[in-house]
Amino acid sequence: MSTDQNRHDEFFVGYLPTPQRVRRFAIAASISLVAGAALVGIVVASMQQSPGMGTWDTSTATTFDGLALVDPYAMLRVKDTTASGGVSTILLVSEGKFGAADRIRPFHGKAVRIRGTILRRDGRRMLEVSSEDNAVELLNPRESALSELAPAPRSEMESPVSLRGEMIDPKCYIGAMKPGGGKTHKACAQLCVGGGIPPMFVTRDSKGRESYFLVVLQDGSAANEAAIPFLGDPTEIIGELELRGDLNVLRIDPKKIVRL
Amino acid sequence: MSVGYVTVQWTRSKRVYDFVIAGGVLAYLAVFFAIGKLTWGGQQAISDEILLIRALATCAITLLHIVLCIGPLARLSPRFLPLLYNRRHLGVTTFLVAALHGLVVLGYYHGFGRVNPLVSLFTNDIDFLVAGSLPFQILGVAALVILAVLAATSHDFWLKNLSARTWKSIHMSVYACYALVIAHVAFGALQSERSTIYPILLAVGVTTVTALHCAAGLKERRIDSRSSPAIAWVDLGDCREIPDGRAKSVRVAGQPRIAVFRSGDCISVVRGVCAHQGGPLAEGRIIDGCITCPWHGWQYRPADGQSPPPFQEKIVTYQLHNHIGRVMLDPAPLPPGTHVEPARIGSPSDVN
Known part of the structure; x- marks a missing residue:
């Protein structure tokens, strides 16, 4: 039998010894497939976009003294020499996908000491309040200190404004999940905002710089339910802007939100 | 061929085949994770859980493409038959990797909330009537259910007891699964990631699978075109x-x-x-x-x-x-x- 015929007659049966040429081809094909798959993995992994500069230090508990507020969302006004006016606002959330309004409500308008882990992104801070019973303690500060921290007056800006961006759940977006936005995060964001975490709207300018807006309804109340359907989708919102201390607040009419 | 049933009738070929599958999957996951860590580090590091979700997802879809390409390749050239021999183990591996992807997603994206993760999965982002925001996770769930059925019925016990025809019909649903996976990626990850390389890679995959099936189909058609009329002899x-x-x-x-x-x-x-x-x-x-x-x-x-x-x-x-x-x-x-x-x-x- 000629060599050509031998090659032609080589036949693979799984439970019999594999003919040499068949084996060689199978090895080459297997190596090619594994290498091709690895190449796909390298390309896909290396082309992922940056999730942003968010951080969440879960290993270190941080304590803040300040004025607790729950209107419209749980937040803490603290002294901050780097902020204009010397006061900045830290949004408060609970562990998991929950807001902290129920926890903070008994302390509304009072000076407190709160312990938790801090999330940071682009100068915005959020505190995940520790679940320990003594994580929120009532303080008895001097009157002058309390007046410094008093709720910031509202100052209206241009009205109405049209903004393009994304409705986000800020806990994940600021640092709990990276990335914590976009379509793949939508269901998680719905769970977070549905659980009481305040919704925010984020816009990006042409250089990729982001601006954050705390979202409330037109009457200034919490907008969680209204924001849920639009989380994770690119949207355009026509609303009214106001400045509350260091917080940009966007008052929305849910009927004036359009998916892009 | 068997007169009784065992979990796997191991042969040397099957052992080598499974070793390559297991080694390939582990190598893929390790490479993806390492590159992901090297690409974005420090304050811009991607969460480990999300890297794992992505590594498992892309591994599963790559495996599914290989599974779908082996059939027509073996029809076009018998030299690919060794890859076909134990393809069912590749299919089961695809299901396991995809199931792991689903489990991590379930725990990470749907856990820690006010409702059970499974309730969240079937109640959050499932509205098909909202223009511009097609839900994608439910498509992935449907694809995973099909993969689970295919993996569960992959053993010869089911082939024998369901009949070859019924078994084949069930296993043809891998194409419905493939369509669901493509839609899952197109309406999900591709809406979040901005790089054009992802839609290009997906298009290359779909084109390859389609082209190979067309080529194998044309070869079969040429064979069938030489049919003789059904006369007496x-x-x-x-x-x-x-x-x-x-x-x-x-x-x-x-x-x-x-x-x-x-x-x-x-x-x-x-x-x-x-x-x-x-x-x-x-x-x-x-x-x-x-x-x-x-x-x-x-x-x-x-x-x-x-x-x-x-x-x-x-x-x-x-x-x-x-x-x-x-x-x-x-x-x-x-x-x-x-x-x-x-x-x-x-x-x-x-x-x-």
């Missing part, structure tokens, strides 16, 4: 052209493919479809006196279409006779396992 042509121990495929109108085997001077004809998974018997060989399927090595005796004892599988045989030196076939199929005396090449008289 069909001339099988010059059977001396068939190499010893091999077969040619003949198509008679209204009949499944027929395999004409030559063993020495003897010609035997059986239905060209393996009783196991419908493998193309005409592309098989005669080994140890038995017709041997190219896909998984199932064997049948040429004269009666029966598997050698103790195996019990049977395939259809056909009546033959010689007419002036030509082998003639009666296209009416005989009951599976019916003995037919082989025709002899060159014999001028009727054999039967």
Whole structure:
């Protein structure tokens, strides 16, 4: 039998010894497939976009003294020499996908000491309040200190404004999940905002710089339910802007939100 | 071929095959994770859980593409048959990797909330009526359910008890699964990631799978186009052209493919479809006196279409006779396992 015929007659049966040429081809094909798959993995992994500069230090508990507020969302006004006016606002959330309004409500308008882990992104801070019973303690500060921290007056800006961006759940977006936005995060964001975490709207300018807006309804109340359907989708919102201390607040009419 | 059932009938080929699968999957996940960590580090590091979700997702979709490409590749060239031999283990691995992806997503994206993660999965982002925001996770769930059914029924026990036809019909749903996976990625990850490389890679994958299936389909069509009319006796042509121990495929109108085997001077004809998974018997060989399927090595005796004892599988045989030196076939199929005396090449008289 000629060599050509031998090659032609080589036949693979799984439970019999594999003919040499068949084996060689199978090895080459297997190596090619594994290498091709690895190449796909390298390309896909290396082309992922940056999730942003968010951080969440879960290993270190941080304590803040300040004025607790729950209107419209749980937040803490603290002294901050780097902020204009010397006061900045830290949004408060609970562990998991929950807001902290129920926890903070008994302390509304009072000076407190709160312990938790801090999330940071682009100068915005959020505190995940520790679940320990003594994580929120009532303080008895001097009157002058309390007046410094008093709720910031509202100052209206241009009205109405049209903004393009994304409705986000800020806990994940600021640092709990990276990335914590976009379509793949939508269901998680719905769970977070549905659980009481305040919704925010984020816009990006042409250089990729982001601006954050705390979202409330037109009457200034919490907008969680209204924001849920639009989380994770690119949207355009026509609303009214106001400045509350260091917080940009966007008052929305849910009927004036359009998916892009 | 079996007379009893064991979890896996291990052979050296299967062990090597599974070793390559396991090593390939682990290497892929490690490479993806390492590159992901190197690409974005420090404050811009991607969460480990999300890297894992992405690594598992892209590994599963890559495996699914390989699974879908092996079939047509083996139809186009028998050199790919070793990859086809244990493809079901590749399919089960695809399911396991995809299931792991689903579990991490369930725990990470749907856990830690006010409702059970499974409730969240089926209540958050599922509204198909919202323009511009098609839900994608539910498409992934549907694809995973199909993969689970395919993995659960991949064993020969189900093949035997469901019948080859029903089993094949169920396993053709892998194409519905593939369509769901593509939609899952297109309406999910591709809406979040901005790099154009992702839609390009997906398009390359879909095009490759489609092109290979079209090429294999055209090859089959060419074979089928040579079908003879279903008259009383069909001339099988010059059977001396068939190499010893091999077969040619003949198509008679209204009949499944027929395999004409030559063993020495003897010609035997059986239905060209393996009783196991419908493998193309005409592309098989005669080994140890038995017709041997190219896909998984199932064997049948040429004269009666029966598997050698103790195996019990049977395939259809056909009546033959010689007419002036030509082998003639009666296209009416005989009951599976019916003995037919082989025709002899060159014999001028009727054999039967």
